[in-house]
Amino acid sequence: DQQVKQNSPSLSVQEGRISILNCDYTNSMFDYFLWYKKYPAEGPTFLISISSIKDKNEDGRFTVFLNKSAKHLSLHIVPSQPGDSAVYFCAARTSGSRLTFGEGTQLTVNP
């Protein structure tokens, strides 16, 4: 039962353009959502988060949007840079401090 799904295994964009990564969830009890970035041979690093009481959170080039009615989360990166090339995981938290992760999306930003 995959409660958090990232349906696009990969995404390729041109440098300077917008990258949009998507995530869907099924559990309405999730109260907090996060995005992580992962480079090869390294641990995931936290990127940005959003509480379920908000619909948008922005941090520099990164913006996360939450549509609770659609149970949909998206990460926008503007402008995209080659150094953004990595695997991006969305995650959702329920009570009890557990995070459930999606499968990940490999983002490639071409110069």
Added chain:
Amino acid sequence: DAGITQSPRHKVTETGTPVTLRCHQTENHRYMYWYRQDPGHGLRLIHYSYGVKDTDKGEVSDGYSVSRSKTEDFLLTLESATSSQTSVYFCAISDWTGSGNTIYFGEGSWLTVV
């Protein structure tokens, strides 16, 4: 970087042998987690701990056990390693207090079971 150290970082072991991975933190965080990462599955929770001697199962706990006798150490044991346990294992920590709630990951332990 969060003060998380995983050991060993790389290990090759034979089927049927026991293996223990260690996670050590210097942040005094209450929560500690073990995840495994596999292609097509993302990060899946194996076990987690919410305090010394307090642990609970995650979504893929079969074949694994954990122990936490001190705040700073969280051990993951494969009692009898199988090839399906070949994976990258990540330890994570959190205290879930204040703003910017998140969990912090270690650098990973690559385990190959042959």
